[in-house]
Amino acid sequence: MPTPTTAPANGNSWRQKLSRLDVLISPYLYISPFFILFAVLGLFPLIYTFWVSMHEWNLIGGQGDFIGFDNYTHVLKQEFFWRGMRNTFSIFLLSSVTQTLAALALAAVLNQNIRAKTFWRMGVLLPFVIAPVAVGVIFSKMFADQSGLINGVLGWFGVDPVAWHAGVLQSHVAIATMVNFRWTGYVTLIFLAAMQAIPSELYEAALLDGANRMRQFRSITIPMLRPTIIFVVITATIGGLQIFDEPRVFDQSGLGGSDRQWMTVTMYIYEVGWGAQKSFGRAAAVSWLLFLIIIAVGVLNFLITQRISSGDADKTPEEPANSTMAKEPVA
């Protein structure tokens, strides 16, 4: 008696096992492409870079002795490393702050019912299509100290020529201009898309409450854009702290100026790894330091943007609500 029951049970259980396995494993298989790609293209290079940074590692000679954190201590003592940090943060702040504010303003304008909407919306994205190096080469000509277009135009208004390639702040402004030229349109479109997702009832209610455009923008648009602003700020941080192309082609030697006025950290990585030192170990150490700094600044930015926006968001629902209450009986 027990044999007939077990035989089909056996066949069943094999199928059941298979289907249980299917239930168990399939979800992981479905999501695995991302994790496999991330492991190969993200995690592995990260860990391998760390491994390289623990060694003496020459561009041509390859792996040398294991030296622990010596590369890190060496690099942290270098004046050029800290100058690269200063320049990177200065250019990053000059570009990302102006870029975000300008993009917000542009998006607010494009969000209005203007003529030839699509033309303007496509127009702001146009600079994004141009390769960064091409932007760098063209702007470097415009920012040439003696023969450049910008100093020429300034000259018409009686302004003395600006030493774009000699001064620290001047060169940072010039490079931030290139970055802004390329990225403002892209950020504008992201903001615009988010603005169009804001329900129009909110604005109608605010209009009834007598809130003017400025007030609507401050109390509805900005708080509703919070997730988008966080996204934009975080991506601007990651991109801004890795800026390379524009400062690299800002002069012909590509070292960031005679006094390293505009040498960024990524340019320093390149110089240490592929320049006269040919030290991949040190270049990897700088890369890891930059990675940690980007994470730290990213987290900091996340916390700041969250605080500022949510502070607004907490206030907004109350004030209009109160004022509606107050007005309704009158109407």
Place this chain on the structure above:
Amino acid sequence: MDGIRWCDLPGHGQQVPNAYENADGTIIATENAEVKALYDKVLAASAKGLSANLAQWSDDWTGSFQRDGFATMVCPSWMLGVIEGNAAGVKGWDIANTFPGGGGNWGGSFLTVPTQGKNPDAAKKLADWLTAPEQQIKAFKSKGTFPSQQAALASTELTGTTNAFFNNAPTGKIFSERAQAVKVVPFKGAKYSGINDAMQQAIARVDIDKTDTAESSWEKFVSAVKALG
């Protein structure tokens, strides 16, 4: 010539056998009195207003060819095309058969045969053939690349060459004589280009950017060379 300043980057470094490094690769750039003397000499000339204060290859430098920005420049044979291109339409360029302190070599190409190759011997033979005087003369006639072989320097095909843009200067004869005046082959070790970059930046800080004095810029040069170690 009034108001037109002179542009002369130091080619002098090419006349010092061990400017930056000893033959064993140890860096001597910051203690070498010859290097310091040349540095001071160039910056003294700059302080007298003899420099056009332009960074070579910069957009300002390129633009100056059209605006009489400077009067002279060092002209290795490969510079002819650069000048002719940048100064298109400008009349009056010529070449002087002279260089302070004898001859100097500013650049050139080399053929390398890696030992890892499959047929290094055949590759060496090919390199030999490519750099033989006959081939160098052919390359010179076709693309203007100046020959390096002594025998090629004497070729009448070379010495008979003139250049219309440079007031019909006998370019073949001039460069042939300049090449024969080269007596020193400077030693260039692993850090040579890094040190030379630092030196050019040191001069640029004073001559072009004016962000430093000769003294403070030299101190920065010393620390930049130290950082290469």
